[in-house]
Amino acid sequence: MALTFELDPSFTPALRDGITALWADVSNAGGAVGFVPPVTPEEIRPELLKHLVAIEEGRTRLLVGRDENGAVVATAFLNLNTHRLMKHWLWLYTVMVHPRLQGRGCGRDLMAAAADAARSIEGIEAIRLTCRGGTGADRFYTACGYKEVGRVPDAIRVAPGDDRDDIIMLLPL
Secondary structure, rough: OOOOOEEEOOOHHHHHHHHHHHHHHHOOOEEEEEOOOOOOOHHHHHHHHHHHHHHHHOEEEEEEEEEOOOEEEEEEEEEEEEOOOOOEEEEEEEEEHHHOOOOOOHHHHHHHHHHHHHHHOOOOOOEEEEEEEOOOOOHHHHHHOOOOEEEEEEEEEEEEEEEEEEEEEEEOO
């Protein structure tokens, strides 16, 4: 299935609801996107609001992937650095592909679209992201060209007694 990607789409109630539903579906399928299942869309909305504030302030760009019916099935948030010594790279956050599409190449397509979006931003030379250890996400990002550049052991507490490494990865553009 080929997805259509759009950088900086108009933010409508339908887009908001689509991202919120996607985020809940990904989280509830075990995706490491800031929540632990079970989670409801209502619990996700405040976190999405934080991203929207950053978009309004010009600190974040939104990349959305849609299926052939126009449904939101993939997202990534590109966060620009505000520190004057780090403006040559950006952070990639909340990278999501709907669980029903995983294993079909849509994640690789999303990562390629994110790299293209980053290249379109003047002065950006690299993308940095973090992922939760123990999920296999680091292997996926490595297959997309990212290299592990750091690891903080047990930095993410998923549940009592379930601490995971925070893995830092980099893609030079």
